[in-house]
Amino acid sequence: MDFLALAKSRYTTKKYNPSKKVSEADIEALKEIIRLSPSSINSQPWKFYFVSENSLKSSLADASIFNKPKVDDASHVVVFCAIDDVQLFEEKIQKNLPEGAVAYYKQHIKPLSEAEIKSWFGHQVYLALGFFLSACAAMGIDSTPMEGIENEKYAEILKLEGYKPLFAVAIGYRNVEDANQPSVKPKYRFVAEDVVESI
Numbered sequence: 001m002d003f004l005a006l007a008k009s010r011y012t013t014k015k016y017n018p019s020k021k022v023s024e025a026d027i028e029a030l031k032e033i034i035r036l037s038p039s040s041i042n043s044q045p046w047k048f049y050f051v052s053e054n055s056l057k058s059s060l061a062d063a064s065i066f067n068k069p070k071v072d073d074a075s076h077v078v079v080f081c082a083i084d085d086v087q088l089f090e091e092k093i094q095k096n097l098p099e100g101a102v103a104y105y106k107q108h109i110k111p112l113s114e115a116e117i118k119s120w121f122g123h124q125v126y127l128a129l130g131f132f133l134s135a136c137a138a139m140g141i142d143s144t145p146m147e148g149i150e151n152e153k154y155a156e157i158l159k160l161e162g163y164k165p166l167f168a169v170a171i172g173y174r175n176v177e178d179a180n181q182p183s184v185k186p187k188y189r190f191v192a193e194d195v196v197e198s199i
Helices: 005-009 023-034 053-061 067-073 086-097 099-109 114-138 151-158
Strands: 048-053 077-081 144-146 163-172
Touching: 005 086, 005 114, 005 151, 023 077, 023 099, 023 114, 048 114, 053 067, 053 077, 053 151, 067 144, 067 163, 077 114, 086 099, 086 114, 114 144, 114 163, 151 163
Parallel strands: none
Antiparallel strands: 048 077, 077 163, 144 163
């Protein structure tokens, strides 16, 4: 299937089949794909947690507000986290990135306020989200991006240090009764003329 066809068929899954799990081979492939996500200056200010263990996933579900049924029934929930320690980030890039990338950070990002720097970290994590959702679609795996989570509770459950959860993605396979799938509820987007211009 070409990418345009995938874009037309992919949708946000609202109801999962709890008995159908994503294979370990596909999970390992997704881990490698997300590791290869693009980011500004190759900054990679992130961590991704793939959670499938039932009790841990259940605890995350309880901290997922209206998304609880999706987390409960999905095969895995993937938690997308941004680094939350500017000094730690600077140490990591100084050690791992080329001189030009570090110089760009020092000139254009470091002079910003701490809140603005952390916002920039978050922007990179959202780039990874788009990459990940596309990969899931290409592999025939259904997905649900979820900002509707209790971030502080997620951090406590996962015992995070130096990183903070921004959002999560439930992955698995749709329940045949999911009313949100395109065969039941046609996909709606604004017309091209409203959102795309050629100049």
